[in-house]
Amino acid sequence: MSSPPQILSSTLGVIPADVEQGTAPLPDLVPLDTTRPYVTLTFAQSIDAKIAGAGGKQLILSGEESMRMTHWMRTMHDGILIGIGTAVNDNPQLNVRHLPFPVQNTHFQHYHHPRPLILDPHLRLSPTCKLIYNAAKGVGVAPWVISAPPPKIEGFFANEDDGNKLQEWEARREALQAAGVTVILVEPETLHPDLPPTTTNLPLPAVLRTLRDEGIRSIMVEGGARIIQSFLSERLVDALIVTTAPVLVGGDGVGYSEGFQQLPGLKYIHTEQLGRDTVVGLKLMS
């Protein structure tokens, strides 16, 4: 597959004729709400709708052809967003290494690589992860971590433990920044006072607005399970491209469809068989 498969042009749009395949994000990815980036949600699942094995074990579900389709899709977006659960569990690279080697250039310089964006409310990303290592070696784009400000310590309730937590948070932020990561803080929504702060999800509308303000016009959301649930149930999906591999994972595997309240209105666009996998594209109803 030396050019992007049809599922991508049918669902997302075509690359302008004067642009070499894979070298620039798609210019026509414009959401209805232009205060946020265009969102393409994409992942690979088994035929029993699991995205990982028991205990979150990473599974390579995509075959060679559909994996290459995913890497073409990565070139088409400004950013590639995952949750910290995936970053910690999979230690991913999020680059486009499965694309064909260009004749006259090095692979990394030739293609457009999306900026990795990690939703990480508690700064759990390791400063020695592959994303940071690759960027330091010049074979990856430095990730941005989207996080929340540290818990506020105020007057009467301040104690030594709170002070230590704040120092630890500052140390984690400094370590990430020293490793080349940009840390962006988004104010979390007001929590119910009885809820522990660990239950915080970053508010996606504010995250997306912040990313758009920082120049990110399109993102590909790759998962994992909780991130997929959040984007679908908050109806923040412009396109959905799902690869289904002909395997069964079983009841212990990780699914993504619990807890949906409202779903985005998506219309069917295209199905393509890539090797043994079936890839389906849907788009937001206009």
Ligand SMILES: NC(=O)C1=CN([C@@H]2O[C@H](COP(=O)(O)OP(=O)(O)OC[C@H]3O[C@@H](n4cnc5c(N)ncnc54)[C@H](OP(=O)(O)O)[C@@H]3O)[C@@H](O)[C@H]2O)C=CC1
């Ligand atoms: N087959 C596929 O295509 C893919 C499979 N996977 C698999 O998914 C699994 C990981 O999924 P999961 O554990 O759910 O982790 P996620 O990658 O979905 O990350 C979830 C974490 O992101 C943080 N977060 C911040 N804001 C939000 C928000 N608004 N909504 C949801 N989460 C938010 C929270 O961090 P905190 O806990 O710090 O508060 C949360 O726990 C792995 O097993 C991985 O292999 C992942 C991607 C693709």
Ligand SMILES: Nc1nc(O)c(N)c(N[C@@H]2O[C@H](COP(=O)(O)O)[C@@H](O)[C@H]2O)n1
């Ligand atoms: N398209 C696709 N197919 C699979 O079978 C997968 N397991 C995933 N996982 C996602 O890709 C990330 C790994 O990326 P790198 O190979 O390290 O570049 C992984 O973390 C998931 O987000 N995707």
